[in-house]
Amino acid sequence: MNAHIKNQAAFPETLATTDTSSTFNLARLRADFPILQRSINGKPLVYLDNAASSQMPQQVINRLVHYQAHEHANIHRGVHTLSQAATTEYENARIKAMHFIGAQEAREIIFVRGATEGINLIMHGYGRRFIGEGDEVIISAMEHHSNIVPWQMLCEEKKAKLRVIPMNDVGELLLDEYAKLFNARTKFVALTHVSNALGTINPVHEMIATAHQQGVPVLLDGAQAAPHIAVNVQALDCDFYVFSSHKMCGPTGVGILYGKAALLEKMQPYQGGGDMILNVTFECTTYNDIPHKFEAGTPAIAAGIGLGAAIDYITAVGLDNIAAHEHALLEHATHAARNIQGLNIIGTAQHKAAVLSFTLDDIHPHDIGTLLDQDGIAVRAGHHCAQPVMQRFGIPATARASFAFYNTFEEVDALIAGIHAVKKVFS
Amino acid sequence: MNDPRALYQEVILDHNKKPRNFGVLENANRHAEGHNPVCGDHITLHVKIDDEYITGISFEGQSCAICKASASMMTGQIKGKTVAEAETLIQEFRDMATGKLNVNAQPHHLGRLTVFAGVSELPSRIKCAILPWHTLHAAFKKMNSTSTEKDF
Ligand SMILES: Cc1ncc(COP(=O)(O)O)c(C=O)c1O
Numbered sequence: 001m002n003a004h005i006k007n008q009a010a011f012p013e014t015l016a017t018t019d020t021s022s023t024f025n026l027a028r029l030r031a032d033f034p035i036l037q038r039s040i041n042g043k044p045l046v047y048l049d050n051a052a053s054s055q056m057p058q059q060v061i062n063r064l065v066h067y068q069a070h071e072h073a074n075i076h077r078g079v080h081t082l083s084q085a086a087t088t089e090y091e092n093a094r095i096k097a098m099h100f101i102g103a104q105e106a107r108e109i110i111f112v113r114g115a116t117e118g119i120n121l122i123m124h125g126y127g128r129r130f131i132g133e134g135d136e137v138i139i140s141a142m143e144h145h146s147n148i149v150p151w152q153m154l155c156e157e158k159k160a161k162l163r164v165i166p167m168n169d170v171g172e173l174l175l176d177e178y179a180k181l182f183n184a185r186t187k188f189v190a191l192t193h194v195s196n197a198l199g200t201i202n203p204v205h206e207m208i209a210t211a212h213q214q215g216v217p218v219l220l221d222g223a224q225a226a227p228h229i230a231v232n233v234q235a236l237d238c239d240f241y242v243f244s245s246h247k248m249c250g251p252t253g254v255g256i257l258y259g260k261a262a263l264l265e266k267m268q269p270y271q272g273g274g275d276m277i278l279n280v281t282f283e284c285t286t287y288n289d290i291p292h293k294f295e296a297g298t299p300a301i302a303a304g305i306g307l308g309a310a311i312d313y314i315t316a317v318g319l320d321n322i323a324a325h326e327h328a329l330l331e332h333a334t335h336a337a338r339n340i341q342g343l344n345i346i347g348t349a350q351h352k353a354a355v356l357s358f359t360l361d362d363i364h365p366h367d368i369g370t371l372l373d374q375d376g377i378a379v380r381a382g383h384h385c386a387q388p389v390m391q392r393f394g395i396p397a398t399a400r401a402s403f404a405f406y407n408t409f410e411e412v413d414a415l416i417a418g419i420h421a422v423k424k425v426f427s
Numbered sequence: 428m429n430d431p432r433a434l435y436q437e438v439i440l441d442h443n444k445k446p447r448n449f450g451v452l453e454n455a456n457r458h459a460e461g462h463n464p465v466c467g468d469h470i471t472l473h474v475k476i477d478d479e480y481i482t483g484i485s486f487e488g489q490s491c492a493i494c495k496a497s498a499s500m501m502t503g504q505i506k507g508k509t510v511a512e513a514e515t516l517i518q519e520f521r522d523m524a525t526g527k528l529n530v531n532a533q534p535h536h537l538g539r540l541t542v543f544a545g546v547s548e549l550p551s552r553i554k555c556a557i558l559p560w561h562t563l564h565a566a567f568k569k570m571n572s573t574s575t576e577k578d579f
Binding site: 365367383426 | 469489
């Protein structure tokens with residue numbers, strides 16, 4: 001093993017020997033992220049757009065560089081040393097992902113491009129095969145477009161019906177209404193674990209049980225959950241789970257689709273090509289076993305291995321530490337935001353991830369975003385790919401600060417000061 | 428312009444707060460809707476054209492300060508002009524916003540609209556400033572809706 005991988009292995013000992021918060025050393029963690037040293041418009045970067053994409057620690061950057069410099073070859077194809085090394089590293093990343101979400105077997109872990117592709121794969125592989133005319137698919141009122149549009153496409157194609165779980169004014173799904181949506185034609189539930197626009201953590205355990213009582217499988221969109229709360233797919237008993245690497249300190253271009261093996265085996269392949277076959281003649285092709293049946297073509301090998309390193313990093317920091325620190329940041333931010341006259345927090349669910357979505361007087365969020373950027377503060381402004389959520393709250397857009405474990409209380413204070421400055425410009 | 432905050436100067440803030448020619452226009456004979464899907468800006472233009480002259484114009488919709496001020500100032504500048512003159516302004520405004528026209532060095536007819544010159548340094552906001560102009564062009568061409576994702 002080379003030096004930096006050893007470092008990485010040593011990392012857990014230095015950081016998370018116990019799970020008490022005293023081992024959570026923020027200054028040392030921040031030093032791992034080169035980009036946090038940057039300044040923007042002459043001010044230190046305050047990066048609060050983590051729900052869109054998070055930053056990458058040196059450990060993951062090093063892993064990518066090392067792979068590219070010493071280990072790269074195509075995988076699953078060559079008998080030569082490099083190809084075998086790359087294959088081993090890539091498959092190791094699959095096993096890391098398996099442990100990360102508590103899956104039972106590595107073959108239940110499919111590498112995809114990201115959460116979006118994972119959902120599209122399920123729509124195609126499961127939806128197109130098992131959902132037909134007159135059937136119903138349930139989604140929620142707080143889905144990201146990536147968990148709406150594929151199901152709309154399916155419903156249009158199959159003449160099936162899309163049913164939507166409504167939510168209340170604080171951004172919590174109405175569980176009674178949810179239970180009432182089920183009938184004999186209900187074939188699938190696709191639900192976000194954590195809302196990117198509101199921060200709501202849905203009671204997915206209970207909601208999955210409701211669906212299972214009716215014999216209906218459930219897909220969880222974990223894009224906003226995986227980086228922030230410990231996930232165990234077996235404890236949740238979800239049938240499918242998707243998440244993206246780039247929201248959890250890993251590279252773009254890769255994500256994970258988990259599916260129960262029995263379901264994945266029944267599904268049709270998503271794309272055809274190399275690696276997903278056992279045998280091809282012009283008359284007939286025999287598909288490979290899962291997970292390879294769903295992994296046609298050369299994947300993003302470096303990104304997959306990088307995701308493995310990101311999982312190591314996050315695991316070393318500890319998801320309990322992460323959740324605790326981020327919750328403290330959210331409490332601090334929420335408290336301060338409530339004292340700003342004219343600021344309206346959108347999404348105040350009781351169980352919430354560290355997302356602060358807000359409107360400010362009648363100042364458009366894009367103006368807020370541009371002015372905050374002047375102070376080096378990066379927030380997202382817009383509909384957050386969740387236009388139905390905006391419609392539900394009767395607003396065109398929000399400004400959104402989304403926190404990660406490497407954010408500090410001082411950065412929250414900078415945000416609050418920045419918001420006051422925006423108000424002053426428009427006063 | 429080093430500090431984009433300078434873009435949020437009084438003229439623009441004032442037009443944002445008190446937009447001119449805001450609302451529906453009776454007797455308008457051209458209408459177009461403009462969308463900026465990236466940020467959700469949405470405006471509707473009502474235009475009245477008589478013999479090539481723009482005799483009336485108003486706008487409605489929800490948008491950021493940059494877009495609203497741009498629309499408000501556009502309606503003020505355009506009224507009374509011919510369609511051909513307005514098309515020239517559309518082109519010049521687009522060129523200014525995208526940095527192709529240096530308003531200090533090259534000839535133009537933009538007048539007070541040069542307060543938007545700074546937007547060229549804020550790539551994410553260029554479309555906000557251009558949307559009303561883009562929509563005006565669509566109204567002239569009798570396209571009923573347009574989006575900043577089309578052309579330019
Ligand atoms: C809740 C949710 N689902 C899905 C996605 C899509 O993720 P990706 O763009 O990485 O495929 C996102 C990302 O914005 C998200 O927040």
